[in-house]
Amino acid sequence: MASTPPPPLAHDIALFHDLDGSLLDLAQRPDDVVVAPHLPGLLEALRHRLGGALAIVTGRQIQTVDRLLFPLQLPAAGLHGAELRRAGAATETRPAATDGLADALRRYFGDDPNILIEDKGMAVAVHYRLAPERAAECEAVASALASAMGLAATKGKMVIEVLPPQANKGYAVQSLMEQAPFAGRKPVFVGDDLTDENGILVAQAMGGYGVKVGAGPSAARYRLGSVLAVHRWLAAGAGLRNFV
DSSP, rough: OOOOOOOOOOOOEEEEEEOOOTBBBOOSSSGGGGOOTTTTHHHHHHHHTTTTTTEEEEEEESHHHHTTTTTTTOEEEEEGTTTTEEESSSSSEOOOOOOOOHHHHHEEEEEEEOOEEEEOSSSSEEOOOTTTGGHHHHHHHHHHHHHHHEEEEEEEEEEEEOOOOOOHHHHHHHHTTTSSSTTTEEEEEEOGGGGGHHHHHHHHHHTTTEEEHHHSSSSOOOESHHHHHHHHHHHHHHOOTTTO
């Protein structure tokens, strides 16, 4: 399990960055996250330093990423790759038939305020951070519905998400690396969760490296202990002194 901090960010990398747990501290509910006031400016400086080769790769929808990081509109993969926005292009989607899925999950879990069903359109997430004793039940129910509907179920930190088949962060990295400004660069993937491991593995297979944020096993070669440590590493890479 890697514990070595990553090297300084080089000018020739393509940086793929998870959002929650990596750039933003996790919150009890997704809507409760707090964006550090310096973060949009830090990412803008980093984008300039990397010639535009900076993308957000997240389980959130791209429109939510834009709202959280306003006024930035970075290349991005949303819903673990079911949405993809290349540099200067419109958002591409991998449609999936999720009609009725969120309602079915809400009926099953009833009025339990500690189970949050998040309908993202092409994906549905079951958050059980406030009810950890129901983790196995949430995972079993979501997985069964996913199988019945021809979808995929992906486990994360206190959440299980039902997604279009083959939507994962590794696919997102491969797709974005096909075109400028990412093509020809060394991919670096930064993430904290199980769902980030595909992105880390693909980045390393393509000659780059992965950075695991926080505790837990990972295939990543490097590790940073917290979101604040990530911000400081990024600020150094962007040439910003005393920024964080």
